[in-house]
Amino acid sequence: MARRSSQNVFPTLPAVQWQPGLPVHGARSWVVVAGEAGLPAAAKEAGERLGVDLTRLLEVQRDTGFSPSAGATAAYPLLTGEVAEVLLVGAGDGTPAELRHAGAAIARFGRGKDELTTVVAEGIDDAGLQAFAEGVVLGSFTFHRKTVDPGRPVAGRITLTDGSAADRSAAVARGVVVGRTGWLARQFATTPSNEKDPAWLAARATELAATGGLEVTVWDEKQLAADGFGGLLAVGQGSVRPPRLIRIDYTPDGAGKDTPYVVLVGKGITYDTGGLSLKPREGMVSMKRDMTGGGSVIATMSALRELGAKVRVTGLVCAAENMPSGTAYRPDDVIRHYGGRTTEVKNTDAEGRLVLADGIAYAVEELKPDVVVDIATLTGAIKVSLGAMLYGGLFATDDALADNLADAGEVSGERLWRMPLPAEYAELISTPVADSVNSSKGPGSITAALFLKAFAGDVPWAHLDLSSIAESPRDEHEYSLGATGAGARLLTTWLTSDNPVAGIV
CATH class of the missing domain: 3.40.630.10 (Zn peptidases)
Known part of the structure; x- marks a missing residue:
């Protein structure tokens, strides 16, 4: 029979959650996921919030070598307003595997940050959204026994949204649990x-x-x-x-x-x-x-x-x-x-x-x-x-x-x-x-x-x-x-x- 334990044996993961609609008060860092088809529909509203033309930003980044292949990243600092930076992340053709790669790239970018607001493409099915959340968890993995310079901790919270009113929290929650099994085994x-x-x-x-x-x-x-x-x-x-x-x-x-x-x-x-x-x-x-x-x-x-x-x-x-x-x-x-x-x-x-x-x-x-x-x-x-x-x-x-x-x-x-x-x-x-x-x-x-x-x-x-x-x-x-x-x-x-x-x- 199982012995009961009050110890929290699960790892400390980033809090990954779904947000219907764009958040009124976003994080200091925003992430916009760009696929081969371009930016998500909510990028226009997000850009207005941030005071930046995200379509133009994507064009500029492409001119300097950025490709929306899965997991590719390009960061852009913002000099005014409450938001400090925008990260463009590639999601390739939007398959679950490519979305998993994109989620992992976001997690690595988020190390040391309290919160990220992430705008994804509308129309991602549950399998894709689950894979995205899995990638966020798996890309956050850290393990060490260091006493000095332990590195940056995982992001405190990563909020996902496509700007719509839909509640997609179940797919995200499943992705977190499946990702957690990979983290535990690792x-x-x-x-x-x-x-x-x-x-x-x-x-x-x-x-x-x-x-x-x-x-x-x-x-x-x-x-x-x-x-x-x-x-x-x-x-x-x-x-x-x-x-x-x-x-x-x-x-x-x-x-x-x-x-x-x-x-x-x-x-x-x-x-x-x-x-x-x-x-x-x-x-x-x-x-x-x-x-x-x-x-x-x-x-x-x-x-x-x-x-x-x-x-x-x-x-x-x-x-x-x-x-x-x-x-x-x-x-x-x-x-x-x-x-x-x-x-x-x-x-x-x-x-x-x-x-x-x-x-x-x-x-x-x-x-x-x-x-x-x-x-x-x-x-x-x-x-x-x-x-x-x-x-x-x-x-x-x-x-x-x-x-x-x-x-x-x-x-x-x-x-x-x-x-x-x-x-x-x-x-x-x-x-x-x-x-x-x-x-x-x-x-x-x-x-x-x-x-x-x-x-x-x-x-x-x-x-x-x-x-x-x-x-x-x-x-x-x-x-x-x-x-x-x-x-x-x-x-x-x-x-x-x-x-x-x-x-x-």
Whole structure:
């Protein structure tokens, strides 16, 4: 059961709100969003308020190189009046993805400011306005442990308007919540591992559950041993900070026996040295983010009640720290997973699949879900297949499930590319010693997925290998340098859609 906590575990976000009509008293800084079609209709009235011809300003800025491509900016100081400056921000062709980029650019401009008034184009649909608000939240992301020069804080308030009398606050509010899941997952992944261990992750999950009407159960190392979670125990036994299995349960209001049931399983490796199959130094850098899958599951679960998800959902986070020591598991060890299936270890740096296997097996055997989806930064091989920052890998045993997840990826901006699960490659993970090996030569992301597939049985199952989109090399659009929190917005979008299991059950 969840322990109650009065701590505010959500991050401090800018207050993003919708304003019907232009505000009578605007902020000191105004933002006007310009798309390929030009300025919003309300720009004329806004310009009169500000004492500047915004159409002429856009022309001048274009002459000096400004383009209304998504996220482009041009600032213009005002020397008289109450408003100090106007920012032109490009929204490209006005698609949700381009509007998300524009929202992030506004958030970066707003750092250190108390308030921004932002004029957007009329006619933006709810999906576009939601994406815009998501971008504002994601572009505001900040994380540090500095004691000097911490940088400028996020904007205090960002007011959005198209000048009309319409109330669009619901779409904005949804965008803020979905953006917040991305922020939380990014925050979890960015937290240094001297602070973050499996027990820390369990504590954060418990605190967030208390705010979202969720139930939490946490297995410590003794209970994991008693219940036979051999994969989690093996991976975690080299560390002085023991593993945890975190279970979070959400049941929608009015749920009945026919309510579809989804289980998420997240990889929660709070630091990955590779164990005895030690990574090189360069390979260890950024391994604090190897729990991105687990962090995304926690962040997603925190939003389900607020967004009114219609399906039952259990989130399982398989948390361990993979360290070398005298007690660490070894190559050639044989471990027994939950439910009895055995694995011969060939590489202790292929640890993520070992902990996920326990979670998937537990879900199938004990929870009897309609759908299982696991999520992880699992392999470097997926980066070789898909490159960086464009697509995450999607493997699935059910076409409808694959389509539903891919659609959610397009909506959320965390896009997926479906990968094959050819039975012919199963021999690459065979061994005479156990039911399978955990590592082999060949197509690494595919063999990892085939390893996990065996634990899903006949339950419709999908595996998300998001190593390819888990880290951004720079501040760009809605991403900041470092961990992206990949998967939280994707899963939240999918689970809060009208029918996440359409075509499956």
